[in-house]
Amino acid sequence: MTPAAALLAVIGLCPAVHAAATTVFASSFAGSTSTAVFPPPGVSVTSAASDFPDATQINVFGPTPTGDEAFAIATAPVSPDYTNIFPLVEPATSDKKNFDVIHSWGNLSPFQSTNLGLSKSSAKIPADCTLQQVHLLHRHGARYPTSGSAPASFAAALHAAAETGNLTASGPLAFLNTWTYKFGAEILTPFGRAQLFELGVGFRVKYGDLLKGFTDLPVWRTTSEERMVDSALHFAAGFFGVQEYQNDYHQLIEIEAQGFNSTLAPYDQCPNANNAIAAAATNFTNQWASIYLADAQKRLAPHFKAPGMTLNATWLFAMQQTCAYETVALGYSAFCDLFTEEEWKGYEYSVDLSFWYNNGPGNPAVAAQGIGWVQELVSRLTQTRINVTESASSVNASIVGSNVTFPFEQPIFVDATHDTVISAIVVAMNFTSLAKTGPLPGTHIPKNRSYIVNQISPFASNMVGQVLSCPGLSTSPISSESSGIASASSTAPSFLPSISIPGDGSTPASPPTTHIRWILNDAVVPLTGITGCTPNPDGLCAFDTFVRGMQQRIEEVDFKFGCFGNYTVPNPNLIVDGQVPGGLRAGM
Numbered sequence: 001m002t003p004a005a006a007l008l009a010v011i012g013l014c015p016a017v018h019a020a021a022t023t024v025f026a027s028s029f030a031g032s033t034s035t036a037v038f039p040p041p042g043v044s045v046t047s048a049a050s051d052f053p054d055a056t057q058i059n060v061f062g063p064t065p066t067g068d069e070a071f072a073i074a075t076a077p078v079s080p081d082y083t084n085i086f087p088l089v090e091p092a093t094s095d096k097k098n099f100d101v102i103h104s105w106g107n108l109s110p111f112q113s114t115n116l117g118l119s120k121s122s123a124k125i126p127a128d129c130t131l132q133q134v135h136l137l138h139r140h141g142a143r144y145p146t147s148g149s150a151p152a153s154f155a156a157a158l159h160a161a162a163e164t165g166n167l168t169a170s171g172p173l174a175f176l177n178t179w180t181y182k183f184g185a186e187i188l189t190p191f192g193r194a195q196l197f198e199l200g201v202g203f204r205v206k207y208g209d210l211l212k213g214f215t216d217l218p219v220w221r222t223t224s225e226e227r228m229v230d231s232a233l234h235f236a237a238g239f240f241g242v243q244e245y246q247n248d249y250h251q252l253i254e255i256e257a258q259g260f261n262s263t264l265a266p267y268d269q270c271p272n273a274n275n276a277i278a279a280a281a282t283n284f285t286n287q288w289a290s291i292y293l294a295d296a297q298k299r300l301a302p303h304f305k306a307p308g309m310t311l312n313a314t315w316l317f318a319m320q321q322t323c324a325y326e327t328v329a330l331g332y333s334a335f336c337d338l339f340t341e342e343e344w345k346g347y348e349y350s351v352d353l354s355f356w357y358n359n360g361p362g363n364p365a366v367a368a369q370g371i372g373w374v375q376e377l378v379s380r381l382t383q384t385r386i387n388v389t390e391s392a393s394s395v396n397a398s399i400v401g402s403n404v405t406f407p408f409e410q411p412i413f414v415d416a417t418h419d420t421v422i423s424a425i426v427v428a429m430n431f432t433s434l435a436k437t438g439p440l441p442g443t444h445i446p447k448n449r450s451y452i453v454n455q456i457s458p459f460a461s462n463m464v465g466q467v468l469s470c471p472g473l474s475t476s477p478i479s480s481e482s483s484g485i486a487s488a489s490s491t492a493p494s495f496l497p498s499i500s501i502p503g504d505g506s507t508p509a510s511p512p513t514t515h516i517r518w519i520l521n522d523a524v525v526p527l528t529g530i531t532g533c534t535p536n537p538d539g540l541c542a543f544d545t546f547v548r549g550m551q552q553r554i555e556e557v558d559f560k561f562g563c564f565g566n567y568t569v570p571n572p573n574l575i576v577d578g579q580v581p582g583g584l585r586a587g588m
Ligand SMILES: *[C@@H]1O[C@H](CO)[C@@H](O)[C@H](O)[C@H]1NC(C)=O
Pocket: 164, 165, 166, 307
């Protein structure tokens, strides 16, 4: 018996495995979708509730004294790096190279601490500064494929071929003869839940001391999709603890659906995020796939015989994606070591191309999508309500207009969002260092490219704005006259959480807010693109200068035209700022 047939015998199936002289045909179920349901149908926790009183009913907790808050970001000698991928098994490459396959998956890689050039600095609070406030924007954790993605199409085509009885896969592909598609869609995987729990734990250990500055419960935001709710709750459970989190904060859930305003899902209020403009990367990714997967096709296609299906670049790309998804969903994937180190580098670059032209600096509707969150950021930093009549964008007037749903006086802000939203917001904020090596070619991987999606929008990606008091540092703000914009109404947050809040509840003297900086996946972002922010080894920018820069961005980014304008993507596409080039906008 072949190993495949033996396995089928073990699991009690009798598929159409008819062995010709040397050919093993696939089972007829190859590529079919298998799912499992838990808990078993018809049972529930409530049915036996009286036999299982909960902890408060038992009420024998033992001693429960609480301790002081941690503040590792200020007190530890270094900022802790995050590298954990447990329980995922690091795949091998087909050419047996010592290569980090798991972090070559772009937006499908798990977050790890990265470096964006300011390698002498870290997220640790600079010695001359005290931390006053943080703004966390994070992505959800690892999920199943989104609906209609490449792995599902691959499985469907494979299954159609298997059903004819004439599919045969051999050599390295023999596993396909009995492979089934085990994904759901959209929702978090167990590993994805762990990522957000750990992000919450990490945030409490690093920034917990800021909780002392709250006078009301925190209001943290996410959107209504299942994985977004789940991510926010796991973050909160990690941050506050599972027995506490439901009493420790308010979770604001913004509706994520077409036509609804939410800066955390801005594509739902942006037609050009949902038409051909949003697919501007297709030419580039197709061209690149035909190049970087050519060898893989030569190597693997001969092992795959199926009526109407050849292992071309489309299917090989889908198989690489399936490797990534299976690993983060199931812990391991047989697809991964079909590919060489070069092919994994090629895959990563194809994700970079896709984001650059669809969701990043090279797409003319992207700055418009990110600018709503920037308006909210400025609103929070200046404690000034957004005038929604004036500032058209994806902001939701009823949410940002209320001090209940959009409070200002928070030492810790937490917003949950998506990969393509983080990639839009960094464009809207003019983080130009990410785009500094320019438009990406579809023909080859440029040396030293600055745009790497694995650093921007991996699963559980997180970006932290640190508002600081660094009285010893010169702020050298530019005058509002020379910046060419109306005088900024920026004032420091007035509540000013402090690590030295007295235990008697009296208000400590407020240190002045002087600087801000941004930490993307633990790497300090060089604020190269923001008018007036001068080069600084710790990525610091004077607070008022930064706020004026963001206000200037809000002026510069044409939300209405970017999202609603009738234009085509220029060819060649040399856009690097996520906006329709000025010349093409003028006619509107
Ligand atoms: C499958 O193979 C058999 C035997 O060679 C052939 O008769 C049949 O037409 C094939 N079916 C398809 C869909 O290719």
